[in-house]
Amino acid sequence: MTSQSSDFTSNSAQVQGTNDNSIVSKLSMVTQGYLEDKYLKYFVQKPQRRSPIINRGYYIRSKAVRHVLAKFLSARSNEDVQIVSLGAGFDTTFFNIRDLMNESATKHLKYIEIDYPSVISRKVKLAQAADLLEGQNLQNDKNIIYRNENYCAVGFDLRKVGAELAETLQNCGINFTVPTLFLSEVVMTYLTSGQSRNIIKWINHSFRNAVLVVFEQMLPTNGFGEVMLRHFETCGSPLLAIRDYPTLLSQKKRHNVLGFKTVVGVDMVSFYQCNVSSEEKEKIQNIEPFDEYEAWHQTCLHYFIMCSTNSEEESVQEFCKTCLKCHESEKPEVKAEEVSISCKEPFSSIQMFGHCASSVATGNKDLEKQVDDVILFGGFGLSTQNQRKKDHHRRLHDGTLLNIPNNNLKTLTPSNIEFKTPMYSSIVQKPNHEKTQFLLFGGRSSPKMTTNDVSLITINKNCTEHDIKLIPSQGTCPNARWRHTANVLQFVNNCEDDQHTMLVYGGRDELNVHGDCWCLNMNTFIWSNVESKVGEKDIVLGRHSHSAVKCGSEKGDILFISGGLDCNEEPLNDVLSLKMLSHSKALIDRVDIHPKLPQLYSHTSHIHTDRYLILVGGVQFPTCKELHENPNSLADQVFIIDLSTNAWIRTVTLKKPFGLNSLMLHGHCSFVFGNNS
């Protein structure tokens, strides 16, 4: 196989630098309380606090590796245990394992760490300075920097794997027939396919009972994968084999071919869902204010842990088969018809997320008519007004008016510059024949600063400015929230002045995920709480980052609510229908879609010709088989459901237009425009 990645060469100084970066991040994660490790602090000179998303990333990585190692140790209690950590860097696993063992168990342990000589020498010095490596250095080989009864630090370039390394390991006291776990935690990813193939082949050839545990990146070709690759290239440590082995299935096949016949592997979403207890998940989710669900799930989907063995021994095979749980087999095989369509070139000057948007009807135009103009508010990104290369991404406070047919953007500067537009708020157009007005509700400036304000936005005649003013709330108001939905509903049998209400559903605040429903009368601005009658008992009401769309019928409007994240950050795969029975009562029921939809959130939805429910993008959770067949099926798919039969009839993959690298459709806004086709 030819490696496209051979275009890149890795600079070994930069690759060694990846260790300094990971150890600082691991310490940050531990300091915040995600996991315990009292040894990391000895290996970090300048501790730094990383962002919550980085902390979570290092938590899941350490958790996954610890999980497999713990299973291996418990499967081999009272027997010899050999662990070889390839590219160990400053990892502290050995010191932590040693703490868990009593004296007699420690006698069975042989733990060998291999890294570049300069890295491993620095590590030994730091460990000795902290009195972690006591006793005599029994070093008896030029590659061995330090050796005691059960620990050995080897300085060796893994690209030169072969007889010399075998001899060094022999001098470390390794037994080539005892079950031996080789750990590559984000290491082989920095080697070319050929170099890592040599390592795997060498292990298979030298060890009859080898277990290989690999934790690294995958899925390089979708939007997130491309950004991930660019990041590592920019750091001077490109991922060299990922394009040759882009999916978990391709990695599994590779290990099979190289002699590791029993293989199990999961991505970090599956790992978290199936291998972490609910108590631990609750703890993790409450450690730091967090609002980067999309990036978190995307990151988790792009990393895997895989355990494989070449052993014929039943106990080793059993360990390998059972050490990682996943619920892949529960996912339905039946799927909707699949088609692809190519997208047009995007509006290159819009770079934002976490904003809200509404279609614009002006003057006498009917609100329901075809969409030509769209208004965008808030969010984070590049200002559309003054886009220079040097512009920083930041919170956006201007409005943007976008004319779709003419591909034309106008910035709407606020007349009140004091007003700071929150992120993840909602916006709907206020029916008004005289003026173009919108209601902005909720949102947040940080995960701790959430609002339940309603503001009235009025666009001036020339569409150059917007006036924004806070509306004094009346009645019992909903709690502050963000990542909720707001839709305008109409009551069929009502008199003129309360025909339109803004219906707010779900969302979250700092502590809670909401499942409640509120109506704001759009003329009187009086709020009322809507009591929800639930058709089926097991319907999950509390959700955020869902989507809601109105379908008008003669019998009144129905809101279709789809997907979202529940209070445990679990993605949902259901569709609910919400029908208003009166101003203060709603009936919520589940729409049983067949085949079952995948879980998704942070998507958008539309109704087409009162019959089709269209779900666009979102963070999606395909199976590894689906990802193998279509590595892009993460966020750029559209699901079409026929509401007359409740059948999921079609999946449309949006193909990137030529020249556009990434398509990450989540946290976006979408509109149906043009004629109804």
Ligand SMILES: C[S@@+](CC[C@H](N)C(=O)[O-])C[C@H]1O[C@@H](n2cnc3c(N)ncnc32)[C@H](O)[C@@H]1O
């Ligand atoms: C991202 S760090 C991971 C360190 C450790 N496994 C962990 O997870 O904390 C990658 C490590 O692999 C080591 N490494 C990469 N290529 C190597 C090679 N050819 N020989 C030895 N070590 C290597 C680097 O020096 C670095 O310490």
